[in-house]
Amino acid sequence: MAHLLIRHKVADFDQWKPAYDAHQSARDNAGLKFLHLWCNEDDPGEVLVLFETTDVAKAKELISSADLKESMQAAGVQGPPDIVFLSEK
Numbered sequence: 001m002a003h004l005l006i007r008h009k010v011a012d013f014d015q016w017k018p019a020y021d022a023h024q025s026a027r028d029n030a031g032l033k034f035l036h037l038w039c040n041e042d043d044p045g046e047v048l049v050l051f052e053t054t055d056v057a058k059a060k061e062l063i064s065s066a067d068l069k070e071s072m073q074a075a076g077v078q079g080p081p082d083i084v085f086l087s088e089k
Helices: 013-022 024-029 058-061 065-073
Strands: 002-010 033-038 046-053 077-087
Touching: 002 013, 002 058, 013 046, 013 065, 024 033, 024 058, 046 058, 058 077, 065 077
Parallel strands: none
Antiparallel strands: 002 046, 002 077, 033 046
């Protein structure tokens, strides 16, 4: 089992969140299980999302997809996200 941590800046959290929610089926199809959503206390435009995944290849396919990139841009994501796959040792 692995985890996927995504951190990015958003122009407006209230604009970003509905777009994030609307993309749930794509995350489900990629085998991502939502675990946590955080906002930086000092910078509410910095968002971190943690997922669990049993299929890293599917998760990587989703995060490199044109559909996700377009959705993120429309949701007001600023710049490229920081994406980290974590595995338990």
